[in-house]
Amino acid sequence: MKNYFLIKNTVYLVILFLTIIFSGFIIEKSNLLNLNFNKVEEVFSLFFPLEYSKEFLFITIENTFITVSIATISILISTFISLPMSVFCSKNLSSSTIFKNKNKIKDLSRYFLKTNFLFLRSLPEIIVALLLVRILGLGVNAAILSIVITFTGFMTKVFIEIIDSSNSISSENLIRSGAGKFKVFFYTTLPLCSKEIISYIVFRWECAIRTSLILGIVGAGGLGQQMELALKMMDLNEVSTIVFVLIFLVYICDQISNLIRKVFV
Amino acid sequence: MYLNKLKIFTFVIIIIFSTTCFIFLETNLLEVFKYETVLSFLIFFKEFSNPNISNKFLSEVINASFETIMISFVSTILSSVFAFFIMIVSNTRNFFLISFLKFLTNFLRSIPDLLWGVILVIFFGLGPFTGTLALTLHTSGILGRLFVELLENQKIQNTLPNFKTNNGSFLRFFFYYIFPKIFPQMISYILYRWENNIRAASILGIIGAGGLGQLLFYRLSLFHYDEVSTILFFTLSMVILVDLLSSFLRSKYTGR
Numbered sequence: 322m323k324n325y326f327l328i329k330n331t332v333y334l335v336i337l338f339l340t341i342i343f344s345g346f347i348i349e350k351s352n353l354l355n356l357n358f359n360k361v362e363e364v365f366s367l368f369f370p371l372e373y374s375k376e377f378l379f380i381t382i383e384n385t386f387i388t389v390s391i392a393t394i395s396i397l398i399s400t401f402i403s404l405p406m407s408v409f410c411s412k413n414l415s416s417s418t419i420f421k422n423k424n425k426i427k428d429l430s431r432y433f434l435k436t437n438f439l440f441l442r443s444l445p446e447i448i449v450a451l452l453l454v455r456i457l458g459l460g461v462n463a464a465i466l467s468i469v470i471t472f473t474g475f476m477t478k479v480f481i482e483i484i485d486s487s488n489s490i491s492s493e494n495l496i497r498s499g500a501g502k503f504k505v506f507f508y509t510t511l512p513l514c515s516k517e518i519i520s521y522i523v524f525r526w527e528c529a530i531r532t533s534l535i536l537g538i539v540g541a542g543g544l545g546q547q548m549e550l551a552l553k554m555m556d557l558n559e560v561s562t563i564v565f566v567l568i569f570l571v572y573i574c575d576q577i578s579n580l581i582r583k584v585f586v
Numbered sequence: 587m588y589l590n591k592l593k594i595f596t597f598v599i600i601i602i603f604s605t606t607c608f609i610f611l612e613t614n615l616l617e618v619f620k621y622e623t624v625l626s627f628l629i630f631f632k633e634f635s636n637p638n639i640s641n642k643f644l645s646e647v648i649n650a651s652f653e654t655i656m657i658s659f660v661s662t663i664l665s666s667v668f669a670f671f672i673m674i675v676s677n678t679r680n681f682f683l684i685s686f687l688k689f690l691t692n693f694l695r696s697i698p699d700l701l702w703g704v705i706l707v708i709f710f711g712l713g714p715f716t717g718t719l720a721l722t723l724h725t726s727g728i729l730g731r732l733f734v735e736l737l738e739n740q741k742i743q744n745t746l747p748n749f750k751t752n753n754g755s756f757l758r759f760f761f762y763y764i765f766p767k768i769f770p771q772m773i774s775y776i777l778y779r780w781e782n783n784i785r786a787a788s789i790l791g792i793i794g795a796g797g798l799g800q801l802l803f804y805r806l807s808l809f810h811y812d813e814v815s816t817i818l819f820f821t822l823s824m825v826i827l828v829d830l831l832s833s834f835l836r837s838k839y840t841g842r
Contacts, residue, residue, distance in 0.1 A: 341663060361722075364709055386610060389607070389610065390607030390608075390610050391610050392605050394604065440822070443787040443825040443829070444821065444822060445788055445821075445825075447700070448788075448799075448802065456623065457618065457623060460613070461611055462612045462617060495698075534701065535698045538700060538701075538792065548701060548704070552704055553710070560705070567697060568692065568693060568696045569690075571696035581596065581600075584592055584596050584617075585593060
């Protein structure tokens with residue numbers, strides 16, 4: 322028996338090793354070997370006197386606020402969409418699973434809704450933004466809408482899991498005595514799992530800030546766009562200032578979300 | 587009572603903050619529902635409805651999606667190795683080393699992967715190698731922090747002295763006592779990162795780092811919408827496939 326496990330694990334290891342080597346070959350036909358390190362040093366020295374003129378710092382701070390507000394608004398909207406949707410999709414709050422009357426139409430419609438959210442979350446947000454920029458034009462609207470579309474998918478999936486894994490005794494009792502879905506949700510389920518829901522929303526807020534930074538590259542405004550423009554103009558000292566602002570921003574957002582988590586959890 | 591004064595106060599602050607965000611941006615989100623926008627949506631979807639499935643193009647797309655999967659796979663493996671080393675090194679009492687590691691992981695983590703790619707393209711030129719490196723740096727930051735937290739939560743300071751009196755080194759202690767305990771959690775973190783990385787790898791082509799994104803960006807710039815819809819279908823199916831695979835592996839290794 323011990324021998325069997327040893328052979329199995331060795332086979333797994335060999336397969337893993339072979340895939341790594343194989344994929345290494347696919348990725349690059351030896352770009353790694355002719356790296357030019359002289360050039361690296363040269364480029365690195367271009368980054369270094371940091372840019373700190375007054376106008377530049379003012380523009381940077383304004384762009385930072387744009388980034389944060391894009392993230393906040395999109396998280397707000399996607400929370401308002403995904404909470405009711407997760408109530409509709411959850412098994413714990415549905416009367417057809419509790420009474421066991423096998424209402425096939427209700428079950429099918431629930432699965433249909435769930436698979437819709439699977440498609441929403443499986444396209445990366447920047448591709449959605451690329452397509453939406455064609456339709457809505459450049460600007461903040463495309464960024465907000467693309468974050469809302471993808472994050473609604475993620476948040477609905479997780480909220481459904483949270484509601485379904487919570488204690489179902491009280492909600493079942495309420496449904497058996499004839500309460501509606503939303504009443505049950507607000508009176509039993511939300512008090513029970515508000516901690517998890519809030520901490521997940523805060524976590525998603527951090528993710529949304531990172532995403533809205535990225536979305537600047539396709540022209541959606543904010544700090545990312547400023548960085549992309551500076552890179553295109555080869556103003557590398559501006560880029561290094563923006564990178565420091567970015568690190569500071571992410572650090573502050575971490576602290577804020579820790580604070581919110583401490584208050585609510 | 588699950589609402590006290592502090593919580594209501596924070597709620598009010600959050601609401602004030604989000605309204606200031608709305609006012610600051612000065613956009614009208616209702617523009618999305620205007621007549622012209624809906625019309626252009628419909629035109630867009632009509633152009634998408636006949637995907638290009640000629641043999642030559644399909645082989646190109648399949649090659650590119652292979653490349654994407656490989657980029658995400660290699661970067662996940664490499665970054666998990668780096669994060670593992672960071673985790674082992676982080677078990678010291680040296681204050682400077684600890685703060686240095688904290689700064690390093692925060693630095694790597696706070697720059698998003700695409701922006702890492704934009705910076706690294708200047709250094710290493712275009713190609714999949716740059717994409718792999720960018721993903722590796724970002725992911726090793728995140729995984730490093732998660733792994734270090736995992737090790738901190740084990741409360742090893744109580745059991746380590748016991749082990750040391752019996753002539754065991756830290757590495758031995760780690761591999762016999764800690765590693766079996768935290769292995770399932772590590773696997774689930776790595777798989778979660780792989781799911782994120784496949785999404786990131788499929789868009790890294792926008793900055794010229796190879797894979798499916800590069801194909802997508804070229805075709806989108808040339809307005810070949812029939813080919814774009816094929817590429818989008820492949821992206822979608824690839825992401826869903828990786829999600830299913832990782833959920834299977836997670837249930838196998840962690841029993842969840």
